[in-house]
Amino acid sequence: MRFAVCLLILPLLLQLNTQAQTQDVAQQLREVVEAMPLERVHPKYPPEQARSGREGWVEMSYVIEADGTVSNAIVEDSSGNKGLERSAIKAIEQWTYRPATENGQPVQQCESRVRFSFRVDKGSDGVTRKFRSQIKQGLNLLEEGKLDEVNAILVDMESREQWNLLEDAWYNLLKASYHEKNNEPLMQHQALHRALSAPESTLPKKVQLGFLQKKLQMEIQLNRYADAKSSYERLQALDKDGEVVALFTPYMEKIEARITGSEIFGLKGHIRDDKPWRHKLSRPAFSVTQVNGQLDKLDVRCKLRRITFSIEPDTVWQVPAKWGQCHVYVYGEADASFTLLELPEELPSDWDVDVPAD
Numbered sequence: 001m002r003f004a005v006c007l008l009i010l011p012l013l014l015q016l017n018t019q020a021q022t023q024d025v026a027q028q029l030r031e032v033v034e035a036m037p038l039e040r041v042h043p044k045y046p047p048e049q050a051r052s053g054r055e056g057w058v059e060m061s062y063v064i065e066a067d068g069t070v071s072n073a074i075v076e077d078s079s080g081n082k083g084l085e086r087s088a089i090k091a092i093e094q095w096t097y098r099p100a101t102e103n104g105q106p107v108q109q110c111e112s113r114v115r116f117s118f119r120v121d122k123g124s125d126g127v128t129r130k131f132r133s134q135i136k137q138g139l140n141l142l143e144e145g146k147l148d149e150v151n152a153i154l155v156d157m158e159s160r161e162q163w164n165l166l167e168d169a170w171y172n173l174l175k176a177s178y179h180e181k182n183n184e185p186l187m188q189h190q191a192l193h194r195a196l197s198a199p200e201s202t203l204p205k206k207v208q209l210g211f212l213q214k215k216l217q218m219e220i221q222l223n224r225y226a227d228a229k230s231s232y233e234r235l236q237a238l239d240k241d242g243e244v245v246a247l248f249t250p251y252m253e254k255i256e257a258r259i260t261g262s263e264i265f266g267l268k269g270h271i272r273d274d275k276p277w278r279h280k281l282s283r284p285a286f287s288v289t290q291v292n293g294q295l296d297k298l299d300v301r302c303k304l305r306r307i308t309f310s311i312e313p314d315t316v317w318q319v320p321a322k323w324g325q326c327h328v329y330v331y332g333e334a335d336a337s338f339t340l341l342e343l344p345e346e347l348p349s350d351w352d353v354d355v356p357a358d
Contacts, residue, residue: 043091110306226280285343293336302326
């Protein structure tokens with residue numbers, strides 16, 4: 001197997017002769033101060049959405065530049081309302097920060113994210129009688145295996161003009177159950193993420209705990225290990241008795257061993273709409289392979305660096321550990337699919353590796 005390797009690294013430090021020098025370098029690498037907000041403009045509620053009582057949410061990623069301005073804001077996910085998305089982007093582009101510094105020098109901070117919730121003042125905190133009836137009907141139809149009828153209910157629910165955050169959460173829970181019955185794990189995980197991203201007070205804790213377990217199970221099965229670790233931390237916060245956490249602890253220990261081991265593991269990617277596919281890396285080295293359809297670019301956003309590439313299948317990218325936690329965003333045409341491989345620290349000996357000259 002022949003792969004090209006792109007090393008996203010700064011020039012390597014020369015090996016130092018003394019322990020004191022090594023400690024000095026390690027101390028320098030830790031001298032990172034995160035950006036601090038100076039001004040944050042709140043998104044304006046689009047009048048037409050406010051009048052109709054339509055609530056929603058927008059999840060965003062953005063880059064804080066070395067001069068403290070915000071750039072490259074993208075919508076990672078949302079409740080689907082384009083007006084709310086536009087308002088969120090317009091607001092965040094006006095934010096200013098005291099920039100992050102590394103060894104005293106201003107640097108980009110590229111792993112920045114925020115979730116806006118749009119709520120109507122004095123709006124309804126409950127669900128309508130029709131909505132409640134549709135949820136119950138949909139769950140009953142799922143038990144009977146009548147998936148086409150469940151899909152029709154989901155389409156009708158989504159077309160409603162009035163829509164609050166509680167209804168959005170329950171809608172996504174029904175949608176997750178529908179995709180589970182329809183054997184669509186990627187769509188099921190997306191719906192669970194959307195439902196559980198609601199403000200903590202939206203769903204009863206018992207409901208959150210049950211579906212969070214299912215989400216964590218899926219992330220383990222789908223090799224989304226960094227996401228699984230985040231879900232596990234949330235599970236620890238919700239499960240006060242620790243009984244559920246104890247069930248997952250052995251699996252999390254195996255995940256840690258697998259991340260640091262020599263095995264290659266992959267996950268399926270599928271671009272479904274106008275937003276990039278995203279993945280939180282659990283390892284610094286990765287590759288994209290088995291591409292079907294058109295992929296345009298790769299955007300790697302880490303805590304302290306960001307870099308973009310045109311996508312060449314079977315190219316290996318390696319991110320320096322000092323860059324911090326990274327997300328990968330893959331852009332392309334709708335319905336394009338691929339496999340992202342997370343690679344061990346040492347590549348298998350049977351791989352032919354092309355290393356570009358410095």
